[in-house]
């Protein structure tokens with residue numbers, strides 16, 4: 001599969017000045033050579049997107065929907081090939097990669113539907129004195145050039161959450177995928193061309209975030225910046241974007257509460273999977289589990305037993321659960337955080353070992369609340385488990401975080417479920433399931449440092465549009 005991939009600008013492959021090798025994180029084998037965009041390429045892509053927008057903004061909704069639905073069909077037809085790309089460049093297990101592709105197909109289908117459902121609102125004008133004899137309503141209009149900067153961990157579906165709504169809205173896009181997983185994005189070039197997207201509406205420019213950032217966030221043609229990634233980079237982008245419309249989907253250290261009376265039979269499997277799926281490299285991966293004292297020891301024993309059964313291996317092996325983390329840098333960080341946590345009092349109940357680029361799934365107890373594994377986002381195969389006595393204590397602990405993406409609670413009590421749902425400081429509260437639950441049409445985004453704005457296709461589409469209010473005064477007869 002080794003191939004040189006140029007940049008996709010204005011509906012054509014354009015040579016880059018430099019190329020960098022892309023490696024498989026599991027085998028270290030070279031997969032391809034990826035063109036590295038420079039600021040001048042970003043500027044060219046933005047100019048092309050701006051020109052394409054002048055006609056695409058008038059493309060009717062049914063035609064935009066058709067393009068998106070066709071792209072979904074093409075991805076579905078090439079599902080296995082696309083999943084393999086994710087497994088190779090992201091070291092994601094092939095089963096998880098297939099799940100991502102199947103979600104991506106749905107995400108583009110939702111985008112096709114959203115293109116046809118761009119509703120405004122009727123305002124009851126005569127509710128205000130002086131508003132009599134007027135009609136008032138809102139419309140949402142395309143905004144122009146959207147720049148999208150995306151992370152490595154869901155290289156198809158999280159890109160779909162930006163490309164899909166941008167096209168649904170009638171915008172044009174410049175996409176800068178993550179350095180580690182550019183192939184999943186580059187495949188979209190010909191997929192969307194085949195689906196009938198006019199040239200220049202989608203531009204794909206792999207490259208280094210810090211090199212391209214100022215152009216992508218600050219060029220005068222750029223009207224909307226949509227970013228998914230770490231809090232640290234999110235803050236840089238927010239400062240650079242200034243008054244532009246901005247969506248930031250950032251990190252978290254998601255909590256799960258297992259309340260008194262919860263049925264452990266229903267809790268163990270999802271909570272293990274939610275902690276270790278894709279080695280914990282999921283923004284809503286479970287990082288902190290709070291278990292009621294009455295269930296704590298049994299839960300811990302069963303959780304550890306199931307964790308030890310997870311299969312460590314090659315991403316392409318059908319049985320594999322745990323694979324290499326995305327980079328040596330990430331592995332070094334995880335190891336140093338683990339060592340620090342142990343020095344600060346944590347007990348390793350299982351895992352903690354490293355072989356090659358793989359960290360065994362690791363369960364910690366007795367974690368100090370000042371340790372990085374508690375305070376910061378681990379984004380790796382480490383989970384912390386704590387006992388609690390009262391639900392208030394668990395909720396307060398869960399809220400003791402700078403992040404607030406999703407939280408979860410298993411409880412047999414409706415009252416306690418809603419009591420917790422009202423008090424948990426997160427963008428989503430998932431009752432009787434794990435915080436890692438997400439379907440692609442639900443509103444999704446963070447409180448606190450976890451972000452600004454919402455995705456979930458129709459929500460993202462409106463974030464990428466301008467709202468206009470129109471008032472119509474009726475002439476008196």
Ligand SMILES: NC(=O)c1ccc[n+]([C@@H]2O[C@H](COP(=O)([O-])OP(=O)(O)OC[C@H]3O[C@@H](n4cnc5c(N)ncnc54)[C@H](O)[C@@H]3O)[C@@H](O)[C@H]2O)c1
Pocket residue numbers: 149150151152153154158176177178179207208209210212213228229230231233234236237249250251252282283284377379405450451
């Ligand atoms: N909330 C969500 O929906 C969501 C989803 C997935 C991942 N994430 C978060 O993403 C992070 C992991 O992904 P990652 O390691 O790819 O994140 P990252 O922040 O390192 O990189 C994300 C993107 O930002 C680019 N980038 C890096 N430095 C930049 C700069 N100075 N200016 C502009 N762009 C820059 C990268 O090239 C990449 O394309 C985690 O924190 C995870 O929680 C959040």
Ligand SMILES: O=C[C@H](O)CS(=O)(=O)O
Pocket residue numbers: 153154157158281282283284436438
């Ligand atoms: O990594 C964070 C993602 O938002 C998870 S998911 O793809 O949406 O499930």
